[in-house]
Amino acid sequence: MTWKQKVIDDQYGGNAEQFETAFAEAVTEGNLQAVHWDDLIVDATTLTHVKNAGRELIKINLGYLPPNDVMMPYEPYLRALIQNYWNHSMAEDEFLEQLDDHLKLIRNADMKHNTCQTYDPAIINKYHKTFVPYGYAVRSRLANFLGYVPQLEHSLIAEMWMRDIMSDETYRLPDEIAPDDMRALTLIKYREVLLADGQQAADASPLLG
Known part of the structure; x- marks a missing residue:
C-alpha cells in the first residue's frame, strides 16, 4: 500500500475523490496543511533536517529557487516525500513521479501571476x-x-x-x-x-x- 492510499483509507474512509478534492483545495489556497494528512504528512512541518534536501531538489529541477512565499506552502509535503523515500517506504519510480508532479505545482505557483x-x-x-x-x-x-x-x-x-x-x-x-x-x-x-x-x-x- 502506498502512503497516498494509506491517507485515503485512514483519513477519508477510502474515498479517493474526497481526498483529491481536499488536496486540490489545499493547493489552491496555498496551504497544504489544511488537508488532514496522516502522521507522516503532519510531521513534515517539523522535518527540519530535510529542508536543505528539499530546496536542493527544487533548485536542481527548476534551475532556480522561487521566492520563499511561493515555496513555503509546498515544502512540508515535499519533505514528507523525501523522508518517505529515505525510509524505503516508497519505490524510486513512485518517488520520482510524485516529486515531478509536486515540483510542477511549485513552478506553476511561481507562474500564477502571468x-x-x-x-x-x-x-x-x-x-x-x-x-x-x-x-x-x-x-x-x-x-x-x-x-x-x-x-x-x-x-x-x-x-x-x-x-x-x-x-x-x-x-x-x-x-x-x-x-x-x-x-x-x-x-x-x-x-x-x-x-x-x-x-x-x-x-x-x-x-x-
Missing part, C-alpha cells in the same frame, strides 16, 4: 519605459540561452525581471546561465505553451532544470 492571455496596456507601457537602457542586453542574453529571439507576448515580464536585476550596480550576472536566467526562461517557456495550448498544458509542461 497566466493572462494578454498583458494590461499599463504593463506594456511600463515595459517601454522601465530600465530601457538594459532592454537590448536582456533580450540578447535571453535569446542566447534560448537559441532564438522570444516573442514579446511570451517574454515581456521575464525581460522586466531581468532588466531590474541588471540595473542593480552591486550585482553582475555571470557569463554562463544563472538561476535568474532560469526563472526568466521558465516563464517564457511556460507562456509559450500557455498561449498555444492553454493553462492545463502549461501546468503539465516539463521543468527546465
Whole structure:
C-alpha cells in the first residue's frame, strides 16, 4: 500500500475523490496543511533536517529557487516525500513521479501571476519605459540561452525581471546561465505553451532544470 492510499483509507474512509478534492483545495489556497494528512504528512512541518534536501531538489529541477512565499506552502509535503523515500517506504519510480508532479505545482505557483492571455496596456507601457537602457542586453542574453529571439507576448515580464536585476550596480550576472536566467526562461517557456495550448498544458509542461 502506498502512503497516498494509506491517507485515503485512514483519513477519508477510502474515498479517493474526497481526498483529491481536499488536496486540490489545499493547493489552491496555498496551504497544504489544511488537508488532514496522516502522521507522516503532519510531521513534515517539523522535518527540519530535510529542508536543505528539499530546496536542493527544487533548485536542481527548476534551475532556480522561487521566492520563499511561493515555496513555503509546498515544502512540508515535499519533505514528507523525501523522508518517505529515505525510509524505503516508497519505490524510486513512485518517488520520482510524485516529486515531478509536486515540483510542477511549485513552478506553476511561481507562474500564477502571468497566466493572462494578454498583458494590461499599463504593463506594456511600463515595459517601454522601465530600465530601457538594459532592454537590448536582456533580450540578447535571453535569446542566447534560448537559441532564438522570444516573442514579446511570451517574454515581456521575464525581460522586466531581468532588466531590474541588471540595473542593480552591486550585482553582475555571470557569463554562463544563472538561476535568474532560469526563472526568466521558465516563464517564457511556460507562456509559450500557455498561449498555444492553454493553462492545463502549461501546468503539465516539463521543468527546465
